[in-house]
Amino acid sequence: MPRRGQRRTPDPPEGCSVPDDSSTSDRALRLGVAGPVGTGKSSLIATICRALADEIRIGVITNDIYTDEDARFLRSEGVLDPDRIRAVETGACPHTAIRDDVTANLMAAEDLERDHTPLDLVVIESGGDNLTATFSPALVDAQIFVLDVAGGGDVARKGGPGIGRADLLVVNKTDLAPYVGVDVPTMVADARTARDDRPVLALSRTDTESVAALRQWVLGVLTAYRAGQHVPVDPGPMAPHFHADESAPGGGYTHTHETHSHVGASGHSHDS
Numbered sequence: 699m700p701r702r703g704q705r706r707t708p709d710p711p712e713g714c715s716v717p718d719d720s721s722t723s724d725r726a727l728r729l730g731v732a733g734p735v736g737t738g739k740s741s742l743i744a745t746i747c748r749a750l751a752d753e754i755r756i757g758v759i760t761n762d763i764y765t766d767e768d769a770r771f772l773r774s775e776g777v778l779d780p781d782r783i784r785a786v787e788t789g790a791c792p793h794t795a796i797r798d799d800v801t802a803n804l805m806a807a808e809d810l811e812r813d814h815t816p817l818d819l820v821v822i823e824s825g826g827d828n829l830t831a832t833f834s835p836a837l838v839d840a841q842i843f844v845l846d847v848a849g850g851g852d853v854a855r856k857g858g859p860g861i862g863r864a865d866l867l868v869v870n871k872t873d874l875a876p877y878v879g880v881d882v883p884t885m886v887a888d889a890r891t892a893r894d895d896r897p898v899l900a901l902s903r904t905d906t907e908s909v910a911a912l913r914q915w916v917l918g919v920l921t922a923y924r925a926g927q928h929v930p931v932d933p934g935p936m937a938p939h940f941h942a943d944e945s946a947p948g949g950g951y952t953h954t955h956e957t958h959s960h961v962g963a964s965g966h967s968h969d970s
């Protein structure tokens with residue numbers, strides 16, 4: 699009988715023994731929320747907390763480069779006991795802490811669960827990054843990628859691993875669509891095409907129907923996770939991108955996640 703938090707594993711090759719699954723944890727579902735700067739990730743997490751905090755036990759971890767700004771925002775919203783909201787200061791591009799070396803976030807999640815056991819859901823907010831940032835499946839069980847209409851109606855067509863393959867794509871701030879000249883049904887249809895019909899949710903915190911749909915989606919993933927029927931999907935690595943670094947030759951280096959190496963602008967390379 700699958701237990702809560704148990705990951706479904708493929709059948710082992712013939713002749714191999716099945717590992718004892720007693721190590722699979724009873725831990726909370728870990729849900730990542732990523733997306734470009736300012737698309738409404740913290741607000742969406744506040745919305746999830748408001749919609750579900752009376753029914754399930756929630757903790758939140760925020761990631762910012764230099765501050766604990768997002769954690770302070772969520773605490774000020776009064777959506778959870780303030781100690782259930784923890785901040786990780788990444789000190790570097792946000793994707794480094796959610797994709798490359800997830801240790802700080804894993805430790806924060808474990809501390810949070812130990813201090814407030816039992817939790818049902820730990821939501822981890824990435825710092826705002828570019829279109830290609832995704833969570834490692836070593837950190838989260840499921841992930842939401844957030845776009846907003848104010849970023850332009852064509853953003854969903856631009857693709858990338860988060861847009862294409864996150865468990866849920868949110869097109870946020872739909873209440874602003876008339877002011878920025880975006881047709882929400884077209885943007886959602888483009889997103890569905892980019893995602894091969896994976897789920898897309900048009901959301902506004904002022905639209906109760908869309909908030910109810912978000913609540914239902916989270917509960918659906920949690921139910922599947924507890925039944926051992928949720929299979930974490932890796933949306934794939936980030937695209938190669940440039941990291942500015944004054945001390946590096948050429949003023950920075952190209953970071954390629956395919957090979958996990960940093961290749962300097964002048965050809966210099968080192969492992970990440």
Ligand SMILES: Nc1nc2c(ncn2[C@@H]2O[C@H](COP(=O)(O)OP(=O)(O)OP(=O)(O)O)[C@@H](O)[C@H]2O)c(=O)[nH]1
Pocket residue numbers: 734735736737738739740741742768825826827870871872873874901902903904
């Ligand atoms: N009109 C409208 N504004 C929203 C909505 N959701 C968020 N916002 C506003 O969008 C701005 C950015 O929201 P945040 O939740 O801070 O966005 P974020 O993605 O967490 O930002 P970073 O952490 O800086 O990347 C704030 O001014 C919010 O009040 C929405 O549904 N409608």
